[in-house]
Amino acid sequence: MRFLSMIRVTQDTGQRPSERLLAEMGELMAQMTVAGVLVDTAGLRPLSEGVRVGLSRGRIKVTDGPFAEAKEVVGGYALLEAASLDEAVEWTRRFLQVHGDEWELECEVRAIDESCKPQG
Template sequence: MRFLSMIRINESSGQRPSEQLMADMGKLIAEMTAAGVLLDTAGLRPTAEGARMRLSHGKLKTTDGPFTETKEVIGGYAMLKADSMQEALELTSRFLKVHGDEWEIECEVRPVDEGCAPKP
């Protein structure tokens, strides 16, 4: 089964990853990729560089970022391969723990509906 782990951050905190965190994350990503449990991962650029599109009653509306009304935003994601939700949560906990004590983040983990997604 595949699971999407979405990392939620408070973008307005101004917190940026340190060089040490990036190195530690690189090691974790390499290890999990080699083990076959990490299929894809990336951080997302700030909302100031993004846009939102909304369809309402057949009409499309585009809003450029940043999205000041939103406290927490998706800051990154990991596509995981796991046999159960419990295993996906254990894998996600490794991403969270590598951040150390100074970060305030959370991850939302959801199974991918394999009936709708293309097979890798």
């Protein structure tokens, strides 16, 4: 099964990872790759560089970032291949632990509905 772990930060502060975090994260990503769990991962650029595209009553609206009302921001993601939700949560827990007390984060882990994929 595939799972998407969305990394949420409380605000878009532009906080950069420390050298320690980069080193420990590199080790964890290597372990996840060897285990065949990590399909893809990346951080996301700041809200100021993004847009929101919405649909309301048949009309499309595009809004440039940053978004003043944003309290939580998706700061990155990991696409995981795991045998169960419990396994995906365990890897996500390890990801959060690497951050130590430098960061305020949470991850939302959700199974990917494979029936929604395009066929062919």
